[in-house]
Amino acid sequence: MSTVHDSPAVRSSTAVQLDAFGGPEVLKLREVPAPQAGPGQLRVRVTAAGLNPMDWIMTADAETAARFGLSLPVGFGTDFAGVVDQIGDGVTNFALGDRVFGGALSRSVADYVVVDADGATPANEAHHTPDDVDDRTGATITIAGRTAAAALAAINLSSDDTVLIGGAGGGVGVFAVQLARLTGARVIGTGSATSAEFLSSLGAEPVAYGDGLVDRVRALAPGGITAAMDLHGTETVDAAKELGVPNDRICTITTKLEGIPAGNGSDAAPGTLEEIAQLIAAGKLQVPIAESFPVEQIRQAAELQGSRRVHGKVVIEL
Missing domain, CATH: 3.90.180.10 (Medium-chain alcohol dehydrogenases, catalytic domain)
Incomplete structure (x- = not known):
């Protein structure tokens, strides 16, 4: 019983x-x-x-x-x-x-x-x-933390990277941006014009999505980007490819694309959620x-x- x-x-x-x-x-x-x-x-x-x-x-x-x-x-x-x-x-x-x-x-x-x-x-x-x-x-x-961690693992970020995160202000994005920053990487996050202040508060450099995204990213990071994560669709994937990022350094979570790694929360490493909870408790992740x-x-x-x-x-x- x-x-x-x-x-x-x-x-x-x-x-x-x-x-x-x-x-x-x-x-x-x-x-x-x-x-x-x-x-x-x-x-x-x-x-x-x-x-x-x-x-x-x-x-x-x-x-x-x-x-x-x-x-x-x-x-x-x-x-x-x-x-x-x-x-x-x-x-x-x-x-x-x-x-x-x-x-x-x-x-x-x-x-x-x-x-x-x-x-x-x-x-x-x-x-x-x-x-x-x-x-x-x-x-x-649980869901957002697992997914963000799996996506980050798929592109193997380090302090040498500049990563473009599409949909950075969403539920998964708030985790992905901060976890990426904790690796030491530079983070550029796409969002609407009204989300710029919010993205900055997470540690991302905001850039507006939509037509002209590639040019805006080039202006913000003239040295180029080395990795990308698309948390919404395919716009960030397309931009990353045009900016010269190899397929194995690009990740999606909502759309499956041939040759592009997918960040599936079920693939997150054991202990991921405990680690994220401890980061929150320590004030290192909001x-x-x-x-x-x-x-x-x-x-x-x-x-x-x-x-x-x-x-x-x-x-x-x-």
Whole structure:
């Protein structure tokens, strides 16, 4: 039997679910049976859930959902932070009451989630939250942190590099820019004209995306760029190629292109999330929270996140 902390009578949970694939309009707040931790698992009382583009992408249609192993009815959101309140048999690396953050694929926007305690499967995991990291911040780390770290590893940055990061102000971008700066690399980040101050605050030298990007980068870095990361589409890839960057020093995360490495969060090295959490705790990495919403406003939150015009992370508080 599982060991239950404090509230053995808990049998229901509020959760965001979908009965049909689609956009924010299909998100519904429901009372559902509370999940119970089995052997090797732990249950978390969720206090905050971070939103990512993949949340609405993978629940937009049946074909995409099937690639992630999802079927209706399905939950929403992956990143979470909270407190361990139930532990299954065989779990020794967590204790009741531990603060944790992690990922629960397409089910994190709920009062309770159950995940595996061994952390072996991305988006079915929990990690200890450092004392100096609050839950809202902890709820932003998993997907964006993994993806940014994997993309950086794919292009093998060093202090000798000047890297162009496309979509630098987005959820993955805020991690990628700062992690790239920590390698000692010079970072140039693309964004809208209104994002320049925000990108500068992260440590990037801002440059406007769109027509003329190559010329603007040349003017900013006459010595050239040596690596590139496209976090949005293909514009930065095309610019990097024109600027002479070899394919193996270019990375994408949203589009697969022949000969171009892909930054897949599932490929992030073991211990990546713990390292990022410690950087945040030490004040070496900041996570801007663009806006927080109560769970009752999940549709408004998803619309804002899906607009791709938000600077930083969108968080749901439960």
